Amino acid sequence: MKDLNPVITGRKTSIFEVMSRLAIENDAINLGQGFPDTDGPEDVRRVAAEATVEGPNQYPPMMGVPALRQAAADALQRHYGLSYDPGDEILVTAGATEALAAAFSAFLTPGAGGEAVIFEPAYDAYFDMVEGAGGVVKPVPLTAPDWALDEDALDAAIGPETKLIVLNTPVNPVGKVFTQADLEAVAKRALEHDLIVVSDEVYEHMCFDGRRHRSIAALPEMRERTVRMGSAGKTFSLTGWKVGYTAGPPELIGAMARAHQYLTFATPPSLQKAVAYGLNKDTAYFDGLAADMQASRDRLARGLTEAGFGVLPAEGTYFLTADIAPLGFDDDVEFCRRIASEAKVAGVPVSAFYHATNAAPPSNFVRFCFAKQDTVLDAAADRLKSWIDR
């Protein structure tokens, strides 16, 4: 047989898979994987159920059902003052994941440099997806403990082959919300070097302590070079649905659509209709989501602090970063293996969110997901405390 794609076949079993397996084997509380343990709004689910029964359930339009494209455009206008034409500036995909895959395969040129600047720690899929699309990853570390943007490192990563910058705010895994100054620094480079910005904003409605989400697309001249992605999975706590929506100028959305037509082509129409209904909800829903998540963050932060962890600020997302150095540990991977099997709580080592070329990622941080019921968060904190005090 001829060789298979070495980039894909060379992928290792991810640390997430390893930790999830350990969690199952040990009957551990899984704060590793990022998903809520209660389903999102019942009315949204009912719209999906009714639309499935009523039909039609045949291939919807490749760009997405008109009601969802309109609702996504309306939501962007309402929340951020951004105007997009639902006709050719919004694309519906199978989750933000497919949108990312479509963007990388549309914007990178295999074999021709095609470099993508990625801030790390980063959502792990970016690295493999960029490389799978034939691109080259240029990582730029954010500096702990506040995950500050290092403008010199950003400048050093950009070269003549750079095609795009991947921006994720709020940041999975560490919960940083990019400040206005951060966004301006990224925009300045994008304009200077004529780069596309792939802006992953799936946690847009999970910003805490009065912070408001800002899209880089709202900065001067940035709308024309930015594709910004949202996810119904995250916004409606329905991660299994995999419905995403990307907004951008027609040229970029058109290129993504040409990739999408041979990736999945379309997304279940009944789910799209339900997400359209959901996006039209009034601000109380979106504010309530942030308030609920913030309360969960505070609850887990309290529990972990009482157990002896250092707890870093989490400005957004589902995730809290715990510092294990105060507990006398310095190997996050080993620590996660031990707590999964001994304390019966699973987390994810933050070093797993760095590109392989980073020789010395920080090794004293663990990501815990707090999108869980209070009783689950309390039980996890109790187990960790008993293990630490053993």
Ligand SMILES: *Cc1c(COP(=O)(O)O)cnc(C)c1O
């Ligand atoms: C969950 C997640 C995604 C994927 O979203 P889906 O809509 O489930 O495909 C993309 N980016 C980040 C940062 C995420 O955390």
